[in-house]
Each structure stands twice: as structure tokens, then as C-alpha cells.
Amino acid sequence: xxxxxxxxxxxxxxxxxxxxxxxxxxxxxxxxxxxxxxxxxxxxxxxxxxxxxxxxxxxxxxxxxxxxxxxxxxxxxxxxxxxxxxxxxxxxxxxxxxxxxxxxxxxxxxxxxxxxxxxxxxxxxxxxxxxxxxxxxxxxxxxxxxxxxxxxxxxxxxxxxxxxxxxxxxxxxxxxxxxxxxxxxxxxxxxxxxxxxxxxxxxxxxxx
Numbered sequence: 001x002x003x004x005x006x007x008x009x010x011x012x013x014x015x016x017x018x019x020x021x022x023x024x025x026x027x028x029x030x031x032x033x034x035x036x037x038x039x040x041x042x043x044x045x046x047x048x049x050x051x052x053x054x055x056x057x058x059x060x061x062x063x064x065x066x067x068x069x070x071x072x073x074x075x076x077x078x079x080x081x082x083x084x085x086x087x088x089x090x091x092x093x094x095x096x097x098x099x100x101x102x103x104x105x106x107x108x109x110x111x112x113x114x115x116x117x118x119x120x121x122x123x124x125x126x127x128x129x130x131x132x133x134x135x136x137x138x139x140x141x142x143x144x145x146x147x148x149x150x151x152x153x154x155x156x157x158x159x160x161x162x163x164x165x166x167x168x169x170x171x172x173x174x175x176x177x178x179x180x181x182x183x184x185x186x187x188x189x190x191x192x193x194x195x196x197x198x199x200x201x202x203x204x205x206x207x208x
Contacts, residue, residue, distance in 0.1 A: 001141050006149075007156070010139040013195060014157045018164045020192045021096075021185055027121055028165045031114060032172040039114040040172075044165035046118025048158040053123060055154020058132035060147040080134030081204035088196030095189035097182040138203050 001009070024047050032040035122128050136150045178184055 001139075003141050003144065006139045006141045006144075007153075010153050011156060011160070013139075013199065014153075014160055016192060016195055018157070018160045020188050023121060023125070024118075024161070024165075025168065027118060028168050029172060032169045035114065037169045038111060040165070040169045042111045042114035043118035044162055044169070046115040046120075047122055047165070048118075048162050050119045050122025051128065051161060052154055052158050054128045055132050055136065055157065056147075056151050058129060058136055059150025059154060061133075077137075077203055077206070080137070081200045083130065083134045084196045084200030084203065088193040088198075088200060091189045091193030091196065095186040095193070097185060134203075135199070138199060138206075 027047065028040050028044050031043045132154065136153055137146070139153055140146050140149050
């Protein structure tokens with residue numbers, strides 16, 4: 001896979017994953033609806049910084065590990081493939097009817113508190129780290145520095161997340177209603193589940 005192909009494939013996959021309703025979406029929607037656009041934007045920035053920290057840690061840690069050990073590469077490849085397929089099957093088998101607004105932390109404080117809430121929503125969620133470790137290595141082309149290229153991919157994901165958050169904030173009322181429609185959430189989960197399975201199988205069959 002060439003660098004342009006890797007960037008395009010990652011951007012498309014990350015875009016789909018970004019708009020899939022989840023805790024981050026719930027946090028931004030709830031902040032926009034109950035606290036206003038400035039607080040929602042601060043929460044989105046916190047979420048973005050948390051994603052970037054996890055992405056950099058995964059990129060540099062996984063990069064060093066993969067470079068040093070063939071066994072580690074194989075183990076990580078199969079673990080990542082299994083994780084992606086498991087998550088995809090789970091989303092296809094039992095898609096959600098709604099995102100989980102109840103999981104969002106209570107509101108309170110000012111802009112800094114909203115930023116911290118978004119930041120710790122991601123930093124304290126180990127699933128974000130597992131996701132990056134299993135997802136980013138698939139899009140690092142041969143010959144590229146895994147740490148640098150992985151960090152760039154994480155940055156793209158963050159920018160996509162901030163753009164999506166901006167759309168959520170700008171159109172809170174109609175989007176909030178749409179994302180509460182059971183059929184919409186179910187189909188987003190099914191589409192994303194198919195993407196996860198496809199990437200998991202690709203990872204499992206890929207040779208170094």
C-alpha cells in the first residue's frame with residue numbers, strides 16, 4: 001500500500017468510525033444541548049487531545065515493538081485481527097438502539113472543566129488505546145516510520161473528530177433527534193461492524 005493509498009483508506013475508515021454514535025458523540029451532544037456551544041467545543045478539544053495522546057503512545061510503542069520482534073509483530077497482528085473481528089461481529093449481531101447518554105459525566109464548572117471532562121473521557125478509557133494499537137498499524141505503508149506515520153494518522157482522526165463535533169454543535173437539535181432514532185443507530189452499527197470485520201480479516205491474512 002502506497003502512502004497516498006494508506007492516507008485515503010485511513011481517512012475513509014476513520015470518517016465512518018467518527019460518525020458512529022458513542023460516548024464521545026454523547027458527550028458533545030449533551031454539552032451542546034445543555035451547556036452551550038463553547039462548552040461543547042471545549043469538550044470536543046479535550047476528546048481530541050485524549051485521542052492524540054493514545055494515538056501517539058500506540059504509534060511509537062507499537063512501532064518499536066514491531067520493529068524489534070517478529071514474534072511480537074505476529075502476536076499483535078493476530079490479537080488486533082481478533083479484536084476487530086470480534087467487535088465487528090458484536091455490532092452486526094446485536095446493533096444498538098441508541099447511544100449511551102447515561103454514561104456521560106455530570107456537568108459542572110466552566111470551559112476548563114468541559115475540556116478536562118472530554119480529555120479524561122478518552123484517557124481513562126483503555127479501549128481507545130486498544131483500538132489505536134489494533135487499527136493504526138494496518139495503514140502504515142512499507143518503509144514508513146511507524147511512530148511518525150502513526151502519529152500523523154492519529155492527527156487525521158483527531159481533525160475528523162473535531163470537524164464532526166463542529167457539525168454536531170452547529171446542528172444539535174436535528175442531529176440529536178436523528179441519532180436517537182433506533183433504525184439510524186442500528187444501521188450505523190451494522191455498517192461499522194462490516195468495516196471492522198473486513199479490516200480484521202485483511203490484517204489476519206496480510207504478510208509482513
